[in-house]
Amino acid sequence: MKKVYKALTIAGSDSGGGAGIQADLKTFQELKVFGMSALTAVTAQNTLGVQGVYPLSVEAVKQQIESIGTDLGTDAVKTGMLFSSEIIQAVAEKIKQFGWKNIVVDPVMIAKGGAPLLQDEAVSALKNDLLPLATVITPNIPEAEVLTEISIRTLKDRQKAAKRLHELGVKYVVIKGGHDEGESEAVDLLYDGEEFSYFKSKRLETKNTHGTGCTFAAAITAELAKGSNVKEAVQTAKDFIQAAIENELGIGHGHGPTNHWAYREKKR
Numbered sequence: 001m002k003k004v005y006k007a008l009t010i011a012g013s014d015s016g017g018g019a020g021i022q023a024d025l026k027t028f029q030e031l032k033v034f035g036m037s038a039l040t041a042v043t044a045q046n047t048l049g050v051q052g053v054y055p056l057s058v059e060a061v062k063q064q065i066e067s068i069g070t071d072l073g074t075d076a077v078k079t080g081m082l083f084s085s086e087i088i089q090a091v092a093e094k095i096k097q098f099g100w101k102n103i104v105v106d107p108v109m110i111a112k113g114g115a116p117l118l119q120d121e122a123v124s125a126l127k128n129d130l131l132p133l134a135t136v137i138t139p140n141i142p143e144a145e146v147l148t149e150i151s152i153r154t155l156k157d158r159q160k161a162a163k164r165l166h167e168l169g170v171k172y173v174v175i176k177g178g179h180d181e182g183e184s185e186a187v188d189l190l191y192d193g194e195e196f197s198y199f200k201s202k203r204l205e206t207k208n209t210h211g212t213g214c215t216f217a218a219a220i221t222a223e224l225a226k227g228s229n230v231k232e233a234v235q236t237a238k239d240f241i242q243a244a245i246e247n248e249l250g251i252g253h254g255h256g257p258t259n260h261w262a263y264r265e266k267k268r
């Protein structure tokens, strides 16, 4: 029988379908990986913002992961919105219990409109409990600043922050450049503990970038599940997100979602 590659996302639900669990599962599907999910929180959300956040109990999060670990197993895991230090600790414990590899941590902190998706006091649990298990971390510039306490203005600052995150136990650090506004290119930096690589694309002028971070990290996760190395996975993710932003859907009245099927259509 043909090998089926599997990926698990541990994240929050975005009712608007552009970010969170919904973005992750759509991306896994587009990249031909069987997607599974463990919900950490339900958000009432649309392109205009976040109207409500309802975290699940730690027990509910643990049990979902347990259900997957004791039956299906997975080739890769992505974490997104984790909300609290209790949930982070439970997720770290389960990842260790099942000995899972290919762990991609997207350290989601704040939604585009400013709503907090991670409690302030959970940052230390993220650093101490989850980062040492991470194969890849994918912060945007503001998230990298919070995690490293380094103010990032220049490329040198970004390199310094990447080194600091590597010291916290992450094998591969990707600091995304979506927030580096004013530049003509969107440049993502990868640090593997020895050297830096850069993944560049034309910066697209649009307000429809809701869920770009989730989608990008989910694409890395899917590619790792299929056996790609990290550099190949980041390149595919970069191509995937570029196509998804370029072919925006134009739905909703605010920051619209990206187009998850654009990459497949482009490849056809």
Ligand SMILES: Nc1ncnc2c1ncn2[C@@H]1O[C@H](COP(=O)(O)OP(=O)(O)OP(=O)(O)O)[C@@H](O)[C@H]1O
Binding pocket: 111, 112, 139, 140, 141, 176, 177, 178, 179, 186, 187, 188, 201, 202, 203, 204, 205, 206, 209, 210, 211, 212, 213, 214, 216, 238, 241, 242, 245
């Ligand atoms: N305007 C853009 N044009 C091209 N690529 C972009 C643009 N904005 C973001 N990207 C790319 O999208 C991916 C996600 O980057 P970004 O820094 O926006 O993440 P994020 O802040 O976590 O996402 P979000 O803004 O959805 O919270 C990266 O690969 C980045 O280079």
Ligand SMILES: Cc1ncc(COP(=O)(O)O)c(N)n1
Binding pocket: 011, 012, 013, 014, 019, 020, 021, 043, 045, 080, 081, 108, 110, 111, 112, 117, 209, 210, 211, 212, 213, 214, 215
């Ligand atoms: C449930 C949930 N998870 C994550 C994000 C951030 O999404 P992104 O950084 O990709 O816009 C979000 N808005 N909602």
